[in-house]
Amino acid sequence: MEKQQQRVYKAHCLVFTYPSQGHINPLLQFSKLLDRKGVKVTLVTTRYIYKTMYRGSSCTALDTISLETISDGYDEEGWKTLGISVQAYLDSFRKAGSQTLAELLQKLSCSGCPVDCLVYDAFMPWPLDIAKKFGIPGAVFFTQSCAVDNIYNHVNKGLLKLPLTDSEISLPGMPPLEPSDLPSFLSDYGSYPAFFELVIGQFCNVDKADWVLCNTFYELEEQVVDWMAKFWPVKTIGPTIPSKYLDNRLEDDKDYGVNLFKSDSDACMKWLNQHPKNSVAYISFGSAARLGQEQMEELALGLKMSKGKFLWVVRESEAAKVPENFIEETTEKGLVVSWCSQLEVLAHEAVGCFITHCGWNSTLESLSLGVPLVGIPQWTDQSTNAKYIRDVWKIGIKAQPDEEGIVRRAEVEHCISEIMEGHRGKELRKNAMKWKDLAQKAVDEGGSSDKNIDEFIETLIKR
Ligand code: UDP
Numbered sequence: 001m002e003k004q005q006q007r008v009y010k011a012h013c014l015v016f017t018y019p020s021q022g023h024i025n026p027l028l029q030f031s032k033l034l035d036r037k038g039v040k041v042t043l044v045t046t047r048y049i050y051k052t053m054y055r056g057s058s059c060t061a062l063d064t065i066s067l068e069t070i071s072d073g074y075d076e077e078g079w080k081t082l083g084i085s086v087q088a089y090l091d092s093f094r095k096a097g098s099q100t101l102a103e104l105l106q107k108l109s110c111s112g113c114p115v116d117c118l119v120y121d122a123f124m125p126w127p128l129d130i131a132k133k134f135g136i137p138g139a140v141f142f143t144q145s146c147a148v149d150n151i152y153n154h155v156n157k158g159l160l161k162l163p164l165t166d167s168e169i170s171l172p173g174m175p176p177l178e179p180s181d182l183p184s185f186l187s188d189y190g191s192y193p194a195f196f197e198l199v200i201g202q203f204c205n206v207d208k209a210d211w212v213l214c215n216t217f218y219e220l221e222e223q224v225v226d227w228m229a230k231f232w233p234v235k236t237i238g239p240t241i242p243s244k245y246l247d248n249r250l251e252d253d254k255d256y257g258v259n260l261f262k263s264d265s266d267a268c269m270k271w272l273n274q275h276p277k278n279s280v281a282y283i284s285f286g287s288a289a290r291l292g293q294e295q296m297e298e299l300a301l302g303l304k305m306s307k308g309k310f311l312w313v314v315r316e317s318e319a320a321k322v323p324e325n326f327i328e329e330t331t332e333k334g335l336v337v338s339w340c341s342q343l344e345v346l347a348h349e350a351v352g353c354f355i356t357h358c359g360w361n362s363t364l365e366s367l368s369l370g371v372p373l374v375g376i377p378q379w380t381d382q383s384t385n386a387k388y389i390r391d392v393w394k395i396g397i398k399a400q401p402d403e404e405g406i407v408r409r410a411e412v413e414h415c416i417s418e419i420m421e422g423h424r425g426k427e428l429r430k431n432a433m434k435w436k437d438l439a440q441k442a443v444d445e446g447g448s449s450d451k452n453i454d455e456f457i458e459t460l461i462k463r
Contacts, residue, residue, distance in 0.1 A: 007064070009040035011116040011460050014108070015141075016044040016101065018121040019072065021287035022361050023143050024049070025256040026215045027121060029240035030141065032061040032257075036250055037457055040113065042066040044104065046093075047075040054259040056341075061250055062257045070100035086194035094126050101127060105134050117460050119213065122149075122202040128209060137463060139211035139456070142202070144360050146214050146221045146228060146236070147174055147388060148183060148381040149202070153228075155186065156203040163189040173224035181387040184379040195380070206232060211456055213237050215360070217442035217449050220367075220393070220435070235452040239364040239439055245343055246368055247443045254344065260287065261315065261339035268311060268340045269348070275309055278352035278429075281416050282345055282371075284313035285357040289378040295406050296321035299376075302412020303334060308352070308420055310334040311345065346371050353419045354396075355412075358385040370436035372396050372428035374415045376407050395432040397424075 013034055017027040024045065031041040045053075047069040055062075073092030074082065084092075108115050119139045120127035131138040142149050154160035154171055164186065169177045179187045185196040206212060215238040218225055228234050243250035272280060283303065285291060291299070300323050303310045310330075314322055316338050327336055342362070345351060346369045354366045355374045363385045366373050373396030375386035389396040399407040399415045419425045442449040 007038075007040075009113075010038045010457060012040040012042070012108075012113055013117045013119050013139075013460075014042050014044060014068075014105070014115045016070075016118065016120040016124070016127055018123040018143075019046045019049045021260045022359055023121050023123065024258055024260070025361055026143050026238070026240040027119070027141060028065075028256050028258055029242065030119070030213070030215075030237060031065050032243075032250060032253065033237075033240070033453055034457070035061050035064055037453065039457055039460075040066075042068050042108070042115070044068050044070055044101070046070060046072045046097075048072065048078050049260070051075075052078070052260065054262055056255045056257045056259055056263075060252060068104055070104055071096040073097075086192070087197075090194060090198060093124070097124070098126055098130060102130050102133070105130065105136070109134070116463070117210075122206075123198060125201055125205050128205050132208070137210035137460070138208075139213050140202075140206055140209040141213045141215070143215050144381050145363075145385060145388070146216050146224045146234075148360075148384050149214070150174065150224050150228060151182060151186070151384065152199050153203045153206075156200050160186075162186060173227035175387075175392060177384075177387065181383055183381045183384055187383065192379075199380075209233075211235060211459075213456070215240050215364070217439060217447075218452075219438045219442060219448065235456055236442075237449050237453050237456070239368050239443070239449075241365060241368050241439075241443075242343060245347055245365075246440050247445075249445075255341055259339070263339045263341055264337045265341040265344060268335065268337055268345055271335045272311065272345065272348045272350045275350040277349045278420065280309045280311055280348075280350045281306065281353050281355055281374075281420065282311050282351045283355040284340075284342060284362065285376075285378065286359040286362055287315070289357045289359075289382075290318065291321065291378070292406075293321050297323050298406055298409045299412055300326050302407075302409035302416070304330055305409055305413045306416040308416060311340075311351070312336045313340055313342075314338065343369070353416065353425075355399075355416070358382040358389060360385060363389060364439075367393065367395060367432065367435045368439040370429070370433040372419050372425065372432045374399055374419055393431065393435055395428055395435060397428070 015031045017024045050069045073096035079089040118131040122140050122142045128138040164179045212232040212234045214236050218236045243253035356362045358375045358377045375398040377383045377386040386398045390398045401407045441447045
């Protein structure tokens with residue numbers, strides 16, 4: 001509080017996140033970067049998230065970021081616990097969120113520190129209307145890759161017709177794609193109608209946004225970024241990874257700072273410290289993916305069969321699917337935890353590969369830390385990320401599912417040995433290190449993302 005009063009800020013941004021881990025992380029990290037550059041940030045999340053989140057790190061930037069809450073209509077108990085449908089939740093979020101966001105803007109406009117810009121998560125397009133009503137410019141923040149954004153935008157414009165009929169899909173700025181490389185909401189059209197509407201709805205008013213911020217970096221998605229920049233004021237500002245792992249310009253910044261799950265970091269670090277370089281496979285499917293019972297069993301047995309050691313994150317809600325006695329039978333070989341500090345784990349020298357669902361944050365984190373990946377995409381944008389991981393950036397492989405869509409134990413074992421041992425693994429690691437270097441350059445002073453953030457702030461101040 002004291003620090004806030006002493007500082008003179010260039011502008012004040014209200015940063016509004018969609019309430020899930022994979023969305024809070026990049027927007028919170030972006031907030032820290034704005035704060036470092038002299039912009040006051042007020043981060044907005046839902047009352048329920050605020051009540052239930054765990055605060056991490058002692059990062060000094062977090063001390064100066066104010067936190068405010070709005071309602072999604074489920075302040076006391078989370079919508080997931082209550083078994084509310086996705087559509088009903090999104091409707092409620094829009095209704096209660098619009099009202100309480102307007103009240104918050106009103107409150108701040110009378111506070112002596114009015115808001116100069118609303119940065120809002122693209123998953124919710126409606127905050128832009130509210131910002132415009134208050135005469136405030138809006139910056140939409142895309143948390144997924146530009147490749148994925150480009151695909152959804154083509155669907156929104158009716159340029160990519162659904163259900164898919166062609167065996168090869170050609171889109172500007174992108175390599176030829178097979179239907180299975182597309183996000184699951186398109187390749188498995190009708191599978192999640194509410195989420196389909198959500199991801200396509202991101203583009204309904206993007207033309208009216210004053211800035212289009214993307215959590216990627218120019219060098220990673222050059223062609224598709226150039227294509228999107230023909231229509232929108234696109235600014236790549238990522239990867240939004242805690243500073244310690246990239247440019248080290250923010251003091252003590254070693255984690256995002258907000259966890260929706262309780263982490264057991266010390267146990268992980270202690271365990272990893274006992275293992276030699278590149279000897280451990282790290283496995284995590286992020287904060288939301290739910291594996292089927294059979295897939296979980298096959299994965300577990302594949303890990304057990306593999307030669308190396310493993311560190312496996314199984315969220316509490318998934319734990320019942322782990323085969324009976326698996327943990328007891330593998331104590332010599334592996335550690336199973338319910339959540340960890342993923343960045344700290346990926347940065348540990350013992351970790352030799354990341355078996356992942358290919359969530360966008362996990363992809364960027366692994367790439368930024370030079371860790372090769374084994375992709376086992378589950379749904380949403382993950383198949384497209386897996387395609388780029390394997391064929392475009394060449395930093396990993398993709399596990400092959402059988403005709404039932406299950407990655408069997410032998411395939412799990414095969415993928416681990418391919419990436420941890422031998423020539424292929426070495427090549428992938430070398431490529432991953434090359435991307436790590438480029439990611440670092442992008443966020444370093446004068447790098448493409450750093451310059452874009454400066455330009456964003458400059459244009460904001462001039463308004
Ligand atoms: N994460 C973490 N600990 C874990 C697993 C995941 O801190 O044990 C973080 C991870 O670093 C990433 C986020 O959770 O920032 C997951 O985002 P991602 O986009 O990869 O997947 P999602 O959860 O959105 O499916």
